[in-house]
Amino acid sequence: MAPNASSELKIFSLAEVQQHNTPESLWMIINDKVYDLTKFAMEHPGGEEVLFEQGGQDATEPFNDVGHSSDAREMAEEYVIGRIADDERKSAKAAVGDNSKAVPWSEILLSPTWTNFLIPAGISILVYATYRTASKLLTSF
Numbered sequence: 269m270a271p272n273a274s275s276e277l278k279i280f281s282l283a284e285v286q287q288h289n290t291p292e293s294l295w296m297i298i299n300d301k302v303y304d305l306t307k308f309a310m311e312h313p314g315g316e317e318v319l320f321e322q323g324g325q326d327a328t329e330p331f332n333d334v335g336h337s338s339d340a341r342e343m344a345e346e347y348v349i350g351r352i353a354d355d356e357r358k359s360a361k362a363a364v365g366d367n368s369k370a371v372p373w374s375e376i377l378l379s380p381t382w383t384n385f386l387i388p389a390g391i392s393i394l395v396y397a398t399y400r401t402a403s404k405l406l407t408s409f
């Protein structure tokens with residue numbers, strides 16, 4: 269749909285969105301797009317309180333965490349009023365093209381989830397140690 273093509277959307281700064289954090293003017297960011305949910309809040313099946321809590325903020329994570337249906341995602345498109353400026357986008361640096369779902373490498377590398385590295389590293393050390401022990405045992409015969 270042309271009006272929602274990212275390149276044609278009105279561009280907002282984070283500071284601008286942050287000002288709309290009340291039930292009277294309720295904006296939030298989901299996947300780098302800006303939503304005006306002032307009118308939708310009352311109709312939201314998950315209640316208006318959860319939306320008020322996210323007012324003026326980036327609600328991408330809470331939105332995804334709920335596991336919203338594809339109907340909900342489609343519904344959301346009705347409330348898009350613009351997008352976040354390129355240099356302020358969360359996914360700006362590493363996103364390939366306009367694929368805002370791509371997880372930037374920097375995020376993976378700097379992730380506090382050390383298990384990303386520790387598990388493979390642990391397995392490698394274990395395999396190496398097993399190999400060394402096995403070859404020592406074999407050569408000792």
Ligand code: HEM
Pocket residue numbers: 303305312313314315318319322327330331334335336337338339340341343344345347
């Ligand atoms: C444009 C934005 C949003 C739209 C159009 C939307 C729409 C919906 C819809 C249609 C449902 C019913 C269940 C489903 O179809 O998935 C729902 C449930 C819910 N939503 Fe949203 N939602 C939006 C944003 C958010 C945000 C930002 C939160 C953040 C906390 C949130 C939290 C919830 C919760 C907690 C439920 C209830 C889930 C349940 O009962 O299992 N929603 N939403």
